[in-house]
Amino acid sequence: MKILLPVDGSELSLEAVRHALRLRADGLLISAVLANVQEPASLYELLVAHDPEMIDRVSAEAGMDALSTAMGLLDADGVDYECEVAKGDPAHTLIDICERFGCEMIVMGARGASAARSAMLGSVSNEVLHASGVPVVIVKPPQEEEGS
Template sequence: MKVLLPVDGSELSMEAVRLALRMRREGMHLSAVLANVQEPASLYEMLVAHDPDVIDHVSAEAGLHALQPARDMLDAAGVDYECEVAKGDPAHTLIDISERFACDMVIMGARGASALRSAMLGSVSNEVLHASTVPVVIVKPVDAEGV
């Protein structure tokens, strides 16, 4: 089974990687696609950099840097994986990556946004959950009391 693991550098995205590794230890055969989506450069960044190639290079390096802890975990566990750093709207870009790599499942973290905020603003995990054609497992944060 090929699993898309979006990694943004947060602890919650790393918990999604840990869940995939637990599933593997419990007998699921899996390979992974580690994905990081960088937002497009702001107008200010484009004006300051003067060179779109510089922005692209910095963006790609930032994405690879964010993926490194997940790569280390998968390497240590002997899991086959591919990496993808992309730019664009995170939710739509993750759906595109999932389809392009023929992923069978997505495992991703969710921010602890309130229900009202999530309903008003939406979230990447919520958008992926509703737009994905494959199962999506969302790893949620545990509150301070562990409930």
């Protein structure tokens, strides 16, 4: 099964990678697509940099840097994977990547926002969940122990 693993470098996105590895340990044969979506350059960045190619290069390097820890986790477990760094609206870009690579599942982290806040602002994971044509597993942050 080919799984899309969106990674932004956060601990929660890496926990989603670990979740996919646990699915593998439980017997699911997987390959992965590690994806990082960079924000498009702002007008200010374009005006200051004067070099759109340099901005694209820096953006691609930042995306690969964000994927590096996840790549190490997959390498250590012997999982075949591909990497994609893209620019654009995160949710729609992730759905596009999922479709282009033929992924059969998405495993991604969720922010710990409250339900009301999530409904007001919308989150990438919520948008992906509703727009995806494949199953989406949303890995939530671990619950803190009571009394901690």
